[in-house]
Amino acid sequence: MRHAEFRHHRLVQVYDAECRWGPDDDFFQAVVDETPAARVLDLGCGTGRLTVALAAVGHRVTGVDPAGASVAAARARPGGERVTWIEGTSASLPTRAFDVAVLTSHVAQFFVDDAEWARTLADLARALVPGGRLVFDARDPADRRWELWNPEDSHRLVTLPDGGEVRAWTRVTGVRDGVVDFTHHYHFDDGERLVSSATLRFRTEEELRGSLTRAGFVVDRVYGGWRQEPLGLGDGEFVVVAHAATVAPVF
Structure with missing residues (x-):
C-alpha cells in the first residue's frame, strides 16, 4: 500500500509511537509562537502531535491531511477537540484565513511532481493573509x-x-x-x-527558492538544521521560513 503508515490503522499506531516530539517540533512551535494567538494551518498534519500542541498554547489551529486514518488518530489525541480537522488537501483551504502555515516532517517532499508542488504553494499563498508566514522542512539532497x-x-x-x-x-x-x-x-x-x-x-535549495518565488513568496531564511545552523553545518536539512508577498506575482 502507498503511504500505508498514514492510511492503515495499525501502521498509524506504529508511526505515532516512532515519531515523538523532537527538535523540529521545538523549532516550528517557536516560529509560530512569534505570532500571538495566530491562526495556524498545519498542512499534512498526520496524527497531530504538533497540531494539538500549538492549539494548547492558544493558537487557533486547523489540521489538514488526506489520510483518514491519521486524521482519526489526531482527533482522538488528548486536546484534539481544540483543533479544526479537515480530511483533504490544500485545494480545500479557505482564502486569506491563516497567519502561519507549517508543513512538518518533510511533507514538502511528498509532492514529487513539480506541477503538484506548484499548485500546493499557490494554494498556500492564497490561504495565507498578505505577509503570512510559511515554514517547512525538506532534506538537503547533498x-x-x-x-x-x-x-x-x-x-x-x-x-x-x-x-x-x-x-x-x-x-x-x-x-x-x-x-x-x-x-x-x-x-x-x-x-x-x-x-x-x-x-x-529531494529538491535543491535553488529549486525550492525558485518554486517559492514563482508562487508569490519571499524567502526570509533557509537554515541547515533545527538550531538555525548555516546550510551544510546542521542536520542535513533545509528549514525554510518565507512569507506571502503583499503584491501578487506577475507572470
Whole structure:
C-alpha cells in the first residue's frame, strides 16, 4: 500500500509511537509562537502531535491531511477537540484565513511532481493573509540521507502503547534525478507483516527558492538544521521560513 503508515490503522499506531516530539517540533512551535494567538494551518498534519500542541498554547489551529486514518488518530489525541480537522488537501483551504502555515516532517517532499508542488504553494499563498508566514522542512539532497535507508542502518524495534512490538526497517528501491523510491517493512509480534511504499523528491535549495518565488513568496531564511545552523553545518536539512508577498506575482 502507498503511504500505508498514514492510511492503515495499525501502521498509524506504529508511526505515532516512532515519531515523538523532537527538535523540529521545538523549532516550528517557536516560529509560530512569534505570532500571538495566530491562526495556524498545519498542512499534512498526520496524527497531530504538533497540531494539538500549538492549539494548547492558544493558537487557533486547523489540521489538514488526506489520510483518514491519521486524521482519526489526531482527533482522538488528548486536546484534539481544540483543533479544526479537515480530511483533504490544500485545494480545500479557505482564502486569506491563516497567519502561519507549517508543513512538518518533510511533507514538502511528498509532492514529487513539480506541477503538484506548484499548485500546493499557490494554494498556500492564497490561504495565507498578505505577509503570512510559511515554514517547512525538506532534506538537503547533498546530505544523501537515503543512503542510510537500508535494512542494516534503519532496523529498529518499535514498542506500541499496548506493549506490543514491531520490527521495522526501510529499503531504497530506486534513485533517479532527485527522486527516491523506498519501502518500509513492518513485522508485528502477532505475525502480521505489512509493507508501505513511498516516493520522495529531494529538491535543491535553488529549486525550492525558485518554486517559492514563482508562487508569490519571499524567502526570509533557509537554515541547515533545527538550531538555525548555516546550510551544510546542521542536520542535513533545509528549514525554510518565507512569507506571502503583499503584491501578487506577475507572470
